[in-house]
Amino acid sequence: MDQQKGSSLAASGVTVAFGGFKALTDVTMSITPGAVHGLIGPNGAGKTTMVNVLTGFQAPTTGAILLGDTDIGTHKAHKLRRNGVARTFQAGRLFAGLDVLDNLAVTGVGLGHSRHASEVEAQRVLDWMGVSHLADMPAMGLPYTDERRVSIARALMYSPSFLLLDEPAAGMSEAEAEDLSQVIARVAAELGCGVLLIEHNVGLVLSVSHHVYVLDAGQIIEEGDRDVILSSRKVRDAYLGADQGEM
Numbered sequence: 001m002d003q004q005k006g007s008s009l010a011a012s013g014v015t016v017a018f019g020g021f022k023a024l025t026d027v028t029m030s031i032t033p034g035a036v037h038g039l040i041g042p043n044g045a046g047k048t049t050m051v052n053v054l055t056g057f058q059a060p061t062t063g064a065i066l067l068g069d070t071d072i073g074t075h076k077a078h079k080l081r082r083n084g085v086a087r088t089f090q091a092g093r094l095f096a097g098l099d100v101l102d103n104l105a106v107t108g109v110g111l112g113h114s115r116h117a118s119e120v121e122a123q124r125v126l127d128w129m130g131v132s133h134l135a136d137m138p139a140m141g142l143p144y145t146d147e148r149r150v151s152i153a154r155a156l157m158y159s160p161s162f163l164l165l166d167e168p169a170a171g172m173s174e175a176e177a178e179d180l181s182q183v184i185a186r187v188a189a190e191l192g193c194g195v196l197l198i199e200h201n202v203g204l205v206l207s208v209s210h211h212v213y214v215l216d217a218g219q220i221i222e223e224g225d226r227d228v229i230l231s232s233r234k235v236r237d238a239y240l241g242a243d244q245g246e247m
C-alpha cells in the first residue's frame with residue numbers, strides 16, 4: 001500500500017476501551033489533505049488516544065480507521081508511517097546523543113532509504129522549515145522551541161500525507177506559538193498535508209484550523225469552523241464544567 005495522496009484519514013465509529021473504561025466512544029472524524037484540523041477538549045477528553053488510534057499506536061476496540069478506502073485499524077505505527085501517516089509526541093523524543101541532522105536522517109533510514117539519501121532529505125526539510133542552522137547542533141540541550149521544530153521536521157521527512165501534532169505549542173510563549181502556527185499553515189498549504197493539531201492553546205487552534213473537533217469525555221460534542229466553536233454552548237459548558245478556564 002503506497003501513500004494515499006488525495007485520500008482522507010478517517011475514524012469511523014471508533015471506540016477505544018481500556019478494561020471497562022472507554023477513552024473514546026463512537027468517534028467519527030476525518031482529516032483531509034491540504035487542510036488543518038483542530039482537536040480540542042478538556043484534560044482527559046481522549047485527544048492523545050485519538051492521535052494514537054489514528055497513527056497505529058493504539059488499535060480501536062470497535063470501529064474503523066480508514067486511509068482512503070482501506071481499513072488500517074490493525075496496522076502498526078511503522079507501517080502507517082511508511083504509508084504517509086506521521087506524528088509528533090508531547091515530549092519531543094529526540095535522540096539526545098545525535099545531532100539534529102542525524103535525528104532526521106535516522107527516520108529516513110527507518111523508512112528504507114540509504115544513509116546518504118536520508119541526510120540529503122534531512123537537509124532539505126530543515127531548509128524548508130528555516131532551521132538549517134540547527135543541523136550540526138546536538139539534540140541534547142536544544143532550546144525547547146527548537147526541539148519542537150526539529151520534532152516536526154523529523155515527522156516531515158519524505159513528505160507524509162498526514163501530520164498529527166500532539167501539543168506542539170506546549171510551553172511556548174505567544175510569539176513562539178504564532179511562529180509555530182505559520183509553520184503549521186505552510187505544512188497544509190505548501191505541502192498539501194492533512195494536519196491534525198491537538199492543543200490546549202485553543203486560540204492557536206482556532207486561528208489556524210479550517211475545521212475543529214471538540215472532544216469531551218471521549219465523545220465528539222461539536223465540530224465546525226471557528227465561529228461554530230466560539231458560539232457553541234456545549235463547548236463552553238464542557239470547558240467551564242471541567243474548570244479549564246476561559247477559551
Ligand SMILES: Nc1ncnc2c1ncn2[C@@H]1O[C@H](COP(=O)(O)OP(=O)(O)OP(=O)(O)O)[C@@H](O)[C@H]1O
Nearest residue numbers: 018021022023041042043044045046047048049050
Ligand atoms: N493506556 C491507558 N490505560 C488506561 N487508561 C488510559 C490509557 N490511556 C489513556 N487512558 C485514559 O483515557 C482518558 C483519555 O486520555 P487521553 O490522554 O487520551 O486524554 P487527553 O485529552 O489527551 O488528555 P490531556 O489533555 O490531559 O493530555 C484518560 O482518562 C486517561 O487516563
